[in-house]
Amino acid sequence: MLLRADAEVNPKAYPLADATLSKTILDLMQQAANYMQLRKGANEATKTLNCGIAEFIVMDADAEPLEIILHLPLLCEDKNVPYVIVRSKQALGRACGVSRPVIATSVTIKDGSQLKPQIQSTQMAIERLLV
Numbered sequence: 001m002l003l004r005a006d007a008e009v010n011p012k013a014y015p016l017a018d019a020t021l022s023k024t025i026l027d028l029m030q031q032a033a034n035y036m037q038l039r040k041g042a043n044e045a046t047k048t049l050n051c052g053i054a055e056f057i058v059m060d061a062d063a064e065p066l067e068i069i070l071h072l073p074l075l076c077e078d079k080n081v082p083y084v085i086v087r088s089k090q091a092l093g094r095a096c097g098v099s100r101p102v103i104a105t106s107v108t109i110k111d112g113s114q115l116k117p118q119i120q121s122t123q124m125a126i127e128r129l130l131v
Helices: 019-034 042-051 071-079 089-095 116-130
Strands: 038-040 054-060 083-086 104-108
Touching: 019 038, 019 083, 019 089, 019 104, 019 116, 038 042, 042 054, 042 071, 042 104, 054 071, 054 089, 054 116, 071 083, 083 116
Parallel strands: 054 083
Antiparallel strands: 038 104, 054 104
């Protein structure tokens, strides 16, 4: 997956994941897609937050205009759900297993999931960015 490290990023895109964390998150999202624990799109991410089933939210920094996803951080803070921004919507789409760009996704809660340890460690890494 290509991550543009040198490209200009909108200053409103906070907290932005570094290359290592982005790779970890995108790998986890691929696994979550296989386990049916992933919702794609800003509307679906909003629904998971409102229903209380979101583990964490991943948004992209190159959404145009960025304001279409800026309601998600506010909602995440209200619901106490960690969120992070990655640089590329193309990479986010590929990690979700679709050929289209994806601007926001939600990893959802599932009882007895084998991904629980990876999800928890990723949540901790995201929360460290927010502090």
